[in-house]
Amino acid sequence: MVQPPILRSVEKKVPDQEMTAEAKRDAHAPKPLRADAQRNRDRLVEVAAQAFATDGVDASLEEIAKRAGVGIGTLYRHFPTREHLVEVVYRREVEGLCHAAEELAREHPADVALELWMQRFVDYIATKRGLATSLRLLLTTNSTLFSDTSGRVSGAMRSLIEAAAAAGKIRADVDASDVMHALGGIYSAPNTPDWRERSGRLVKLLMDGLRFGARG
Amino acid sequence: MVQPPILRSVEKKVPDQEMTAEAKRDAHAPKPLRADAQRNRDRLVEVAAQAFATDGVDASLEEIAKRAGVGIGTLYRHFPTREHLVEVVYRREVEGLCHAAEELAREHPADVALELWMQRFVDYIATKRGLATSLRLLLTTNSTLFSDTSGRVSGAMRSLIEAAAAAGKIRADVDASDVMHALGGIYSAPNTPDWRERSGRLVKLLMDGLRFGARG
DNA sequence: CACTAAAACGGAGGTGCCTCCGTTTATTTA
DNA sequence: TAAATAAACGGAGGCACCTCCGTTTTAGTG
Numbered sequence: 001m002v003q004p005p006i007l008r009s010v011e012k013k014v015p016d017q018e019m020t021a022e023a024k025r026d027a028h029a030p031k032p033l034r035a036d037a038q039r040n041r042d043r044l045v046e047v048a049a050q051a052f053a054t055d056g057v058d059a060s061l062e063e064i065a066k067r068a069g070v071g072i073g074t075l076y077r078h079f080p081t082r083e084h085l086v087e088v089v090y091r092r093e094v095e096g097l098c099h100a101a102e103e104l105a106r107e108h109p110a111d112v113a114l115e116l117w118m119q120r121f122v123d124y125i126a127t128k129r130g131l132a133t134s135l136r137l138l139l140t141t142n143s144t145l146f147s148d149t150s151g152r153v154s155g156a157m158r159s160l161i162e163a164a165a166a167a168g169k170i171r172a173d174v175d176a177s178d179v180m181h182a183l184g185g186i187y188s189a190p191n192t193p194d195w196r197e198r199s200g201r202l203v204k205l206l207m208d209g210l211r212f213g214a215r216g
Numbered sequence: 217m218v219q220p221p222i223l224r225s226v227e228k229k230v231p232d233q234e235m236t237a238e239a240k241r242d243a244h245a246p247k248p249l250r251a252d253a254q255r256n257r258d259r260l261v262e263v264a265a266q267a268f269a270t271d272g273v274d275a276s277l278e279e280i281a282k283r284a285g286v287g288i289g290t291l292y293r294h295f296p297t298r299e300h301l302v303e304v305v306y307r308r309e310v311e312g313l314c315h316a317a318e319e320l321a322r323e324h325p326a327d328v329a330l331e332l333w334m335q336r337f338v339d340y341i342a343t344k345r346g347l348a349t350s351l352r353l354l355l356t357t358n359s360t361l362f363s364d365t366s367g368r369v370s371g372a373m374r375s376l377i378e379a380a381a382a383a384g385k386i387r388a389d390v391d392a393s394d395v396m397h398a399l400g401g402i403y404s405a406p407n408t409p410d411w412r413e414r415s416g417r418l419v420k421l422l423m424d425g426l427r428f429g430a431r432g
Numbered sequence: 433c434a435c436t437a438a439a440a441c442g443g444a445g446g447t448g449c450c451t452c453c454g455t456t457t458a459t460t461t462a
Numbered sequence: 463t464a465a466a467t468a469a470a471c472g473g474a475g476g477c478a479c480c481t482c483c484g485t486t487t488t489a490g491t492g
Binding site: 249250252253256281286287289293 | 442
Protein backbone atom coordinates (compact mmCIF):
# COMPACT_ATOMS: atom_id res chain seq x y z
CA MET A 1 0.00 0.00 0.00
CA VAL A 2 3.06 2.23 0.20
CA GLN A 3 3.32 4.40 -2.87
CA PRO A 4 6.56 3.72 -4.77
CA PRO A 5 8.50 6.96 -5.20
CA ILE A 6 8.44 7.37 -8.97
CA LEU A 7 9.75 10.67 -10.25
CA ARG A 8 8.81 12.48 -7.08
CA SER A 9 11.61 14.97 -7.24
CA VAL A 10 9.04 17.76 -7.12
CA GLU A 11 6.20 17.12 -4.73
CA LYS A 12 3.39 18.71 -6.64
CA LYS A 13 2.01 20.47 -3.60
CA VAL A 14 2.76 20.69 0.07
CA PRO A 15 6.28 22.12 0.09
CA ASP A 16 8.18 22.42 3.36
CA GLN A 17 6.67 25.64 4.58
CA GLU A 18 3.20 24.31 4.06
CA MET A 19 4.05 21.15 5.90
CA THR A 20 5.08 23.24 8.83
CA ALA A 21 1.89 25.22 8.64
CA GLU A 22 -0.16 22.06 8.54
CA ALA A 23 1.72 20.58 11.44
CA LYS A 24 1.06 23.71 13.42
CA ARG A 25 -2.61 23.52 12.53
CA ASP A 26 -2.77 19.97 13.77
CA ALA A 27 -2.09 21.16 17.29
CA HIS A 28 -5.59 22.59 17.59
CA ALA A 29 -6.87 22.02 14.10
CA PRO A 30 -9.79 24.18 12.95
CA LYS A 31 -9.37 22.05 9.77
CA PRO A 32 -8.69 23.37 6.31
CA LEU A 33 -12.10 23.91 4.81
CA ARG A 34 -12.78 23.21 1.19
CA ALA A 35 -13.17 26.41 -0.79
CA ASP A 36 -16.93 26.19 -1.17
CA ALA A 37 -17.39 25.16 2.42
CA GLN A 38 -15.46 28.18 3.61
CA ARG A 39 -17.54 30.46 1.41
CA ASN A 40 -20.77 29.07 2.77
CA ARG A 41 -19.58 29.21 6.31
CA ASP A 42 -18.59 32.85 5.99
CA ARG A 43 -21.88 33.67 4.38
CA LEU A 44 -23.77 31.95 7.19
CA VAL A 45 -21.94 33.87 9.88
CA GLU A 46 -22.51 37.11 8.00
CA VAL A 47 -26.23 36.52 7.66
CA ALA A 48 -26.56 35.19 11.19
CA ALA A 49 -24.91 38.29 12.62
CA GLN A 50 -27.46 40.40 10.80
CA ALA A 51 -30.35 38.18 11.83
CA PHE A 52 -29.34 38.11 15.50
CA ALA A 53 -28.97 41.87 15.51
CA THR A 54 -32.40 42.34 13.97
CA ASP A 55 -34.47 39.61 15.56
CA GLY A 56 -32.47 38.63 18.64
CA VAL A 57 -30.97 35.23 19.35
CA ASP A 58 -34.20 33.47 18.56
CA ALA A 59 -33.95 34.27 14.88
CA SER A 60 -35.01 31.32 12.80
CA LEU A 61 -32.09 29.16 11.78
CA GLU A 62 -33.97 27.93 8.75
CA GLU A 63 -34.48 31.52 7.69
CA ILE A 64 -30.79 32.22 8.17
CA ALA A 65 -29.87 29.22 6.04
CA LYS A 66 -32.27 30.34 3.36
CA ARG A 67 -31.00 33.90 3.30
CA ALA A 68 -27.45 32.62 3.10
CA GLY A 69 -28.49 30.55 0.13
CA VAL A 70 -27.69 27.17 1.66
CA GLY A 71 -29.71 24.25 2.96
CA ILE A 72 -30.51 23.84 6.60
CA GLY A 73 -28.32 20.76 6.66
CA THR A 74 -25.29 22.82 5.75
CA LEU A 75 -25.95 25.21 8.57
CA TYR A 76 -26.15 22.38 11.05
CA ARG A 77 -22.98 20.74 9.79
CA HIS A 78 -21.08 23.92 10.40
CA PHE A 79 -22.82 24.82 13.65
CA PRO A 80 -24.25 21.83 15.47
CA THR A 81 -26.17 24.00 17.91
CA ARG A 82 -27.50 27.50 18.04
CA GLU A 83 -24.89 28.29 20.68
CA HIS A 84 -22.06 27.41 18.35
CA LEU A 85 -23.36 29.92 15.89
CA VAL A 86 -23.88 32.54 18.56
CA GLU A 87 -20.36 32.05 19.82
CA VAL A 88 -18.83 32.44 16.39
CA VAL A 89 -20.88 35.53 15.65
CA TYR A 90 -19.85 37.00 18.96
CA ARG A 91 -16.18 36.23 18.43
CA ARG A 92 -16.41 37.80 15.00
CA GLU A 93 -17.88 40.91 16.54
CA VAL A 94 -15.03 41.11 19.03
CA GLU A 95 -12.54 40.48 16.26
CA GLY A 96 -14.02 43.27 14.20
CA LEU A 97 -13.92 45.62 17.13
CA CYS A 98 -10.25 44.99 17.80
CA HIS A 99 -9.37 45.20 14.16
CA ALA A 100 -11.19 48.50 13.92
CA ALA A 101 -9.02 49.84 16.72
CA GLU A 102 -5.86 49.25 14.70
CA GLU A 103 -7.36 50.62 11.53
CA LEU A 104 -8.75 53.74 13.14
CA ALA A 105 -5.44 54.36 14.87
CA ARG A 106 -3.72 54.24 11.50
CA GLU A 107 -6.14 56.56 9.70
CA HIS A 108 -7.01 59.21 12.26
CA PRO A 109 -5.47 61.45 14.88
CA ALA A 110 -5.28 59.55 18.15
CA ASP A 111 -8.14 61.31 19.88
CA VAL A 112 -10.46 60.99 16.90
CA ALA A 113 -9.58 57.34 16.60
CA LEU A 114 -10.50 56.84 20.22
CA GLU A 115 -13.80 58.59 19.84
CA LEU A 116 -14.75 56.71 16.70
CA TRP A 117 -13.80 53.48 18.33
CA MET A 118 -15.95 54.15 21.34
CA GLN A 119 -18.85 54.85 19.03
CA ARG A 120 -18.27 51.48 17.49
CA PHE A 121 -18.09 50.02 20.93
CA VAL A 122 -21.68 51.08 21.38
CA ASP A 123 -22.66 48.87 18.47
CA TYR A 124 -20.75 46.04 20.02
CA ILE A 125 -22.64 46.41 23.25
CA ALA A 126 -25.87 46.48 21.30
CA THR A 127 -24.98 43.09 19.86
CA LYS A 128 -24.06 41.80 23.25
CA ARG A 129 -27.43 42.85 24.59
CA GLY A 130 -29.20 41.22 21.69
CA LEU A 131 -27.51 37.97 22.52
CA ALA A 132 -27.91 38.53 26.25
CA THR A 133 -29.36 35.29 27.61
CA SER A 134 -27.42 33.00 25.31
CA LEU A 135 -24.23 34.88 25.93
CA ARG A 136 -24.57 34.87 29.66
CA LEU A 137 -24.86 31.14 29.52
CA LEU A 138 -21.95 30.82 27.12
CA LEU A 139 -19.74 33.12 29.13
CA THR A 140 -20.26 31.21 32.35
CA THR A 141 -20.00 27.81 30.68
CA ASN A 142 -17.10 28.53 28.39
CA SER A 143 -14.70 30.52 30.49
CA THR A 144 -12.14 30.65 27.70
CA LEU A 145 -14.54 32.67 25.64
CA PHE A 146 -14.91 35.14 28.45
CA SER A 147 -11.25 35.68 29.19
CA ASP A 148 -10.36 35.77 25.49
CA THR A 149 -12.83 38.37 24.50
CA SER A 150 -12.87 40.68 27.48
CA GLY A 151 -9.09 40.71 27.46
CA ARG A 152 -8.86 41.58 23.80
CA VAL A 153 -11.42 44.34 23.96
CA SER A 154 -9.99 46.09 26.97
CA GLY A 155 -6.53 45.68 25.46
CA ALA A 156 -7.62 47.41 22.28
CA MET A 157 -9.03 50.31 24.19
CA ARG A 158 -6.00 50.57 26.39
CA SER A 159 -3.68 51.05 23.45
CA LEU A 160 -5.93 53.67 21.87
CA ILE A 161 -6.00 55.61 25.10
CA GLU A 162 -2.30 55.34 25.66
CA ALA A 163 -1.61 56.47 22.13
CA ALA A 164 -3.92 59.47 22.49
CA ALA A 165 -2.37 60.38 25.80
CA ALA A 166 1.15 60.02 24.42
CA ALA A 167 0.23 62.27 21.51
CA GLY A 168 -1.08 64.82 23.97
CA LYS A 169 -4.54 64.68 22.46
CA ILE A 170 -6.14 63.74 25.73
CA ARG A 171 -5.07 64.28 29.29
CA ALA A 172 -2.46 61.92 30.55
CA ASP A 173 -3.88 61.28 33.98
CA VAL A 174 -6.65 58.88 33.02
CA ASP A 175 -6.65 55.20 33.55
CA ALA A 176 -7.91 52.97 30.76
CA SER A 177 -9.92 50.82 33.10
CA ASP A 178 -11.70 53.90 34.43
CA VAL A 179 -12.82 54.73 30.93
CA MET A 180 -13.90 51.16 30.39
CA HIS A 181 -15.86 51.40 33.56
CA ALA A 182 -17.53 54.56 32.37
CA LEU A 183 -18.52 52.82 29.18
CA GLY A 184 -20.01 50.09 31.32
CA GLY A 185 -22.83 52.51 31.97
CA ILE A 186 -23.89 51.94 28.40
CA TYR A 187 -24.35 48.29 29.04
CA SER A 188 -26.50 48.65 32.09
CA ALA A 189 -28.56 51.50 30.67
CA PRO A 190 -32.24 50.75 30.20
CA ASN A 191 -33.41 49.36 26.93
CA THR A 192 -35.28 52.42 25.65
CA PRO A 193 -35.76 53.05 21.92
CA ASP A 194 -33.46 56.07 22.05
CA TRP A 195 -30.78 53.98 23.66
CA ARG A 196 -28.40 54.34 20.76
CA GLU A 197 -28.56 58.13 20.60
CA ARG A 198 -28.27 58.35 24.33
CA SER A 199 -25.15 56.20 24.31
CA GLY A 200 -23.69 58.22 21.48
CA ARG A 201 -24.03 61.35 23.57
CA LEU A 202 -22.47 59.62 26.51
CA VAL A 203 -19.42 58.84 24.43
CA LYS A 204 -19.13 62.44 23.24
CA LEU A 205 -19.38 63.68 26.77
CA LEU A 206 -16.73 61.27 27.88
CA MET A 207 -14.44 62.43 25.11
CA ASP A 208 -14.89 66.04 26.14
CA GLY A 209 -13.85 65.05 29.58
CA LEU A 210 -10.80 63.27 28.24
CA ARG A 211 -9.76 66.15 26.00
CA PHE A 212 -10.14 68.70 28.77
CA GLY A 213 -6.74 69.81 29.88
CA ALA A 214 -4.89 67.88 27.22
CA ARG A 215 -1.41 69.02 26.43
CA GLY A 216 -1.90 69.69 22.68
CA MET B 217 -76.04 51.74 35.82
CA VAL B 218 -75.72 51.91 39.57
CA GLN B 219 -77.54 49.02 41.20
CA PRO B 220 -80.34 50.21 43.52
CA PRO B 221 -79.82 48.76 47.00
CA ILE B 222 -82.87 46.50 47.31
CA LEU B 223 -82.97 44.24 50.33
CA ARG B 224 -79.23 43.94 50.50
CA SER B 225 -79.10 43.71 54.26
CA VAL B 226 -77.27 40.40 54.09
CA GLU B 227 -74.62 40.19 51.40
CA LYS B 228 -74.89 36.54 50.62
CA LYS B 229 -71.15 35.93 50.50
CA VAL B 230 -67.98 37.86 51.06
CA PRO B 231 -68.24 38.68 54.76
CA ASP B 232 -65.77 41.07 56.35
CA GLN B 233 -62.99 38.63 57.07
CA GLU B 234 -63.02 37.39 53.51
CA MET B 235 -62.85 40.93 52.22
CA THR B 236 -59.74 41.40 54.25
CA ALA B 237 -58.26 38.17 53.02
CA GLU B 238 -58.97 39.17 49.45
CA ALA B 239 -57.50 42.59 49.96
CA LYS B 240 -54.36 40.99 51.33
CA ARG B 241 -54.19 38.66 48.39
CA ASP B 242 -54.45 41.61 46.01
CA ALA B 243 -51.10 42.85 47.22
CA HIS B 244 -49.28 40.10 45.35
CA ALA B 245 -52.17 38.00 44.14
CA PRO B 246 -51.38 34.41 43.14
CA LYS B 247 -55.16 34.31 42.51
CA PRO B 248 -57.56 31.79 43.95
CA LEU B 249 -57.59 28.91 41.50
CA ARG B 250 -60.74 27.07 40.69
CA ALA B 251 -60.79 23.61 42.23
CA ASP B 252 -60.17 21.75 38.99
CA ALA B 253 -57.49 24.18 37.92
CA GLN B 254 -55.66 23.69 41.19
CA ARG B 255 -55.88 19.94 40.83
CA ASN B 256 -54.45 20.03 37.34
CA ARG B 257 -51.72 22.44 38.28
CA ASP B 258 -50.59 20.28 41.18
CA ARG B 259 -50.62 17.23 39.00
CA LEU B 260 -48.53 18.98 36.37
CA VAL B 261 -45.88 20.05 38.85
CA GLU B 262 -45.80 16.56 40.29
CA VAL B 263 -45.30 14.95 36.91
CA ALA B 264 -42.86 17.60 35.75
CA ALA B 265 -40.68 17.09 38.80
CA GLN B 266 -40.51 13.41 37.97
CA ALA B 267 -39.86 14.05 34.29
CA PHE B 268 -37.10 16.57 34.93
CA ALA B 269 -35.44 14.20 37.36
CA THR B 270 -35.57 11.37 34.85
CA ASP B 271 -34.93 13.06 31.52
CA GLY B 272 -33.36 16.38 32.49
CA VAL B 273 -34.76 19.81 31.79
CA ASP B 274 -35.33 18.98 28.17
CA ALA B 275 -38.11 16.59 28.97
CA SER B 276 -40.93 16.93 26.49
CA LEU B 277 -43.63 19.27 27.72
CA GLU B 278 -46.22 17.53 25.59
CA GLU B 279 -45.27 14.28 27.26
CA ILE B 280 -45.58 15.87 30.68
CA ALA B 281 -49.02 17.19 29.84
CA LYS B 282 -50.08 13.80 28.60
CA ARG B 283 -48.81 11.97 31.67
CA ALA B 284 -50.59 14.50 33.86
CA GLY B 285 -53.76 13.75 31.94
CA VAL B 286 -54.27 17.28 30.66
CA GLY B 287 -54.01 18.95 27.28
CA ILE B 288 -50.92 20.80 26.22
CA GLY B 289 -52.93 24.00 26.29
CA THR B 290 -53.55 23.61 29.98
CA LEU B 291 -49.90 23.21 30.68
CA TYR B 292 -49.09 26.38 28.79
CA ARG B 293 -51.81 28.36 30.51
CA HIS B 294 -50.35 27.49 33.88
CA PHE B 295 -46.71 27.79 32.82
CA PRO B 296 -46.18 30.12 29.87
CA THR B 297 -42.58 29.01 29.41
CA ARG B 298 -40.45 26.06 30.31
CA GLU B 299 -38.60 28.26 32.78
CA HIS B 300 -41.78 28.99 34.73
CA LEU B 301 -42.29 25.30 35.19
CA VAL B 302 -38.67 24.73 36.12
CA GLU B 303 -38.83 27.47 38.70
CA VAL B 304 -41.94 26.09 40.32
CA VAL B 305 -40.53 22.59 40.43
CA TYR B 306 -37.35 23.91 41.96
CA ARG B 307 -39.17 25.95 44.58
CA ARG B 308 -41.23 22.90 45.42
CA GLU B 309 -38.08 20.90 45.90
CA VAL B 310 -36.69 23.52 48.26
CA GLU B 311 -39.98 23.64 50.08
CA GLY B 312 -39.95 19.89 50.51
CA LEU B 313 -36.41 19.96 51.81
CA CYS B 314 -37.20 22.57 54.44
CA HIS B 315 -40.37 20.84 55.46
CA ALA B 316 -38.47 17.59 55.82
CA ALA B 317 -36.13 19.30 58.25
CA GLU B 318 -38.98 20.13 60.61
CA GLU B 319 -40.54 16.74 60.29
CA LEU B 320 -37.33 14.83 60.85
CA ALA B 321 -36.54 16.99 63.85
CA ARG B 322 -39.89 16.04 65.33
CA GLU B 323 -39.58 12.31 64.72
CA HIS B 324 -35.96 11.51 65.41
CA PRO B 325 -33.17 12.21 67.83
CA ALA B 326 -31.40 15.39 66.79
CA ASP B 327 -28.31 13.75 65.35
CA VAL B 328 -30.26 11.17 63.39
CA ALA B 329 -32.50 13.92 62.06
CA LEU B 330 -29.47 15.80 60.87
CA GLU B 331 -28.00 12.79 59.14
CA LEU B 332 -31.24 11.84 57.43
CA TRP B 333 -31.70 15.38 56.32
CA MET B 334 -28.26 15.53 54.81
CA GLN B 335 -29.01 12.37 52.90
CA ARG B 336 -32.07 14.06 51.53
CA PHE B 337 -29.97 17.03 50.69
CA VAL B 338 -28.07 14.80 48.31
CA ASP B 339 -31.29 14.22 46.38
CA TYR B 340 -31.87 17.91 46.27
CA ILE B 341 -28.46 18.52 44.79
CA ALA B 342 -29.15 15.82 42.25
CA THR B 343 -32.22 17.73 41.12
CA LYS B 344 -30.28 20.93 41.01
CA ARG B 345 -27.71 19.31 38.77
CA GLY B 346 -30.38 17.95 36.51
CA LEU B 347 -31.75 21.41 36.03
CA ALA B 348 -28.27 22.90 35.83
CA THR B 349 -28.29 25.10 32.75
CA SER B 350 -31.82 26.36 33.17
CA LEU B 351 -31.29 26.99 36.84
CA ARG B 352 -28.08 28.87 36.35
CA LEU B 353 -29.90 31.19 34.03
CA LEU B 354 -32.86 31.51 36.36
CA LEU B 355 -30.71 32.13 39.39
CA THR B 356 -28.79 34.95 37.74
CA THR B 357 -31.86 36.45 36.11
CA ASN B 358 -34.23 36.13 39.00
CA SER B 359 -32.21 37.11 42.03
CA THR B 360 -35.20 36.78 44.35
CA LEU B 361 -35.29 33.10 43.61
CA PHE B 362 -31.66 32.77 44.58
CA SER B 363 -31.82 34.61 47.87
CA ASP B 364 -35.13 32.97 48.80
CA THR B 365 -34.01 29.44 48.29
CA SER B 366 -30.43 29.51 49.43
CA GLY B 367 -31.48 31.34 52.56
CA ARG B 368 -34.18 28.85 53.40
CA VAL B 369 -32.03 25.81 52.85
CA SER B 370 -29.10 26.99 54.90
CA GLY B 371 -31.53 28.15 57.58
CA ALA B 372 -33.05 24.69 57.80
CA MET B 373 -29.68 23.10 58.20
CA ARG B 374 -28.59 25.62 60.74
CA SER B 375 -31.46 24.81 63.06
CA LEU B 376 -30.89 21.08 62.76
CA ILE B 377 -27.26 21.52 63.69
CA GLU B 378 -27.97 23.82 66.57
CA ALA B 379 -30.59 21.45 67.93
CA ALA B 380 -28.22 18.51 67.70
CA ALA B 381 -25.45 20.49 69.36
CA ALA B 382 -27.79 21.70 72.10
CA ALA B 383 -28.87 18.12 72.75
CA GLY B 384 -25.23 17.12 73.04
CA LYS B 385 -25.56 14.69 70.14
CA ILE B 386 -22.83 16.34 68.15
CA ARG B 387 -19.91 18.45 69.20
CA ALA B 388 -20.77 22.04 69.97
CA ASP B 389 -17.81 23.67 68.31
CA VAL B 390 -18.92 23.38 64.70
CA ASP B 391 -20.25 26.17 62.58
CA ALA B 392 -23.25 25.49 60.38
CA SER B 393 -21.75 27.25 57.41
CA ASP B 394 -18.68 25.03 57.64
CA VAL B 395 -20.87 21.98 57.33
CA MET B 396 -22.71 23.57 54.45
CA HIS B 397 -19.39 24.17 52.84
CA ALA B 398 -18.42 20.56 53.30
CA LEU B 399 -21.63 19.50 51.63
CA GLY B 400 -20.72 21.79 48.76
CA GLY B 401 -18.25 19.12 47.77
CA ILE B 402 -21.22 17.02 46.74
CA TYR B 403 -22.28 19.62 44.27
CA SER B 404 -18.94 20.01 42.60
CA ALA B 405 -18.18 16.29 42.56
CA PRO B 406 -17.87 14.73 39.13
CA ASN B 407 -20.92 13.26 37.52
CA THR B 408 -19.97 9.58 37.75
CA PRO B 409 -22.60 6.85 37.86
CA ASP B 410 -21.74 6.03 41.48
CA TRP B 411 -22.17 9.66 42.42
CA ARG B 412 -25.09 8.99 44.69
CA GLU B 413 -23.38 6.29 46.74
CA ARG B 414 -20.26 8.33 46.95
CA SER B 415 -22.18 11.28 48.29
CA GLY B 416 -23.99 9.09 50.75
CA ARG B 417 -20.67 7.96 52.17
CA LEU B 418 -19.48 11.53 52.33
CA VAL B 419 -22.47 12.40 54.50
CA LYS B 420 -21.81 9.47 56.82
CA LEU B 421 -18.21 10.46 57.18
CA LEU B 422 -19.19 13.98 57.95
CA MET B 423 -21.60 12.80 60.62
CA ASP B 424 -18.90 10.71 62.25
CA GLY B 425 -16.80 13.81 62.39
CA LEU B 426 -19.64 15.74 63.95
CA ARG B 427 -20.43 13.09 66.52
CA PHE B 428 -16.83 12.72 67.57
CA GLY B 429 -16.33 14.25 70.95
CA ALA B 430 -20.00 14.97 71.52
CA ARG B 431 -21.13 15.52 75.06
CA GLY B 432 -23.79 12.79 75.22
C1' DC C 433 -82.41 22.32 41.22
C1' DA C 434 -81.90 24.94 36.85
C1' DC C 435 -79.51 28.59 34.79
C1' DT C 436 -75.66 31.45 33.49
C1' DA C 437 -71.33 33.77 33.44
C1' DA C 438 -66.71 32.99 34.07
C1' DA C 439 -63.04 30.07 34.04
C1' DA C 440 -60.57 26.18 32.52
C1' DC C 441 -59.87 22.59 29.23
C1' DG C 442 -57.60 20.39 25.29
C1' DG C 443 -56.03 19.50 20.85
C1' DA C 444 -55.53 20.86 15.90
C1' DG C 445 -52.41 23.26 13.33
C1' DG C 446 -48.60 26.17 12.02
C1' DT C 447 -43.75 26.83 12.82
C1' DG C 448 -39.01 25.83 14.00
C1' DC C 449 -35.57 22.38 15.24
C1' DC C 450 -32.50 18.90 13.83
C1' DT C 451 -31.15 14.28 11.67
C1' DC C 452 -30.31 11.46 7.96
C1' DC C 453 -28.95 10.25 3.57
C1' DG C 454 -29.10 10.45 -1.56
C1' DT C 455 -27.07 13.91 -4.75
C1' DT C 456 -23.70 17.22 -6.20
C1' DT C 457 -19.16 19.35 -6.33
C1' DA C 458 -14.24 20.09 -5.43
C1' DT C 459 -9.88 18.07 -5.45
C1' DT C 460 -6.55 14.59 -6.42
C1' DT C 461 -4.49 11.11 -9.26
C1' DA C 462 -3.22 8.92 -13.49
C1' DT D 463 -8.13 16.09 -19.25
C1' DA D 464 -10.81 12.22 -17.32
C1' DA D 465 -11.84 9.24 -13.59
C1' DA D 466 -11.99 8.46 -8.73
C1' DT D 467 -12.77 9.79 -4.22
C1' DA D 468 -13.47 12.59 -0.48
C1' DA D 469 -16.14 16.31 1.15
C1' DA D 470 -19.99 19.24 1.21
C1' DC D 471 -24.69 20.15 -0.03
C1' DG D 472 -29.65 20.46 0.84
C1' DG D 473 -34.17 19.23 1.86
C1' DA D 474 -37.67 15.75 3.31
C1' DG D 475 -39.42 13.98 7.41
C1' DG D 476 -40.36 13.55 12.16
C1' DC D 477 -40.73 15.63 16.52
C1' DA D 478 -41.44 19.37 19.96
C1' DC D 479 -43.03 23.93 20.76
C1' DC D 480 -46.69 27.03 21.43
C1' DT D 481 -51.03 29.64 20.02
C1' DC D 482 -55.71 29.95 19.29
C1' DC D 483 -60.32 29.09 19.94
C1' DG D 484 -64.47 26.08 20.17
C1' DT D 485 -66.11 23.00 23.98
C1' DT D 486 -66.70 21.66 28.75
C1' DT D 487 -66.83 22.38 33.69
C1' DT D 488 -67.34 24.97 37.85
C1' DA D 489 -69.34 28.04 41.04
C1' DG D 490 -72.49 31.25 42.07
C1' DT D 491 -77.68 32.92 41.73
C1' DG D 492 -82.80 32.81 41.76
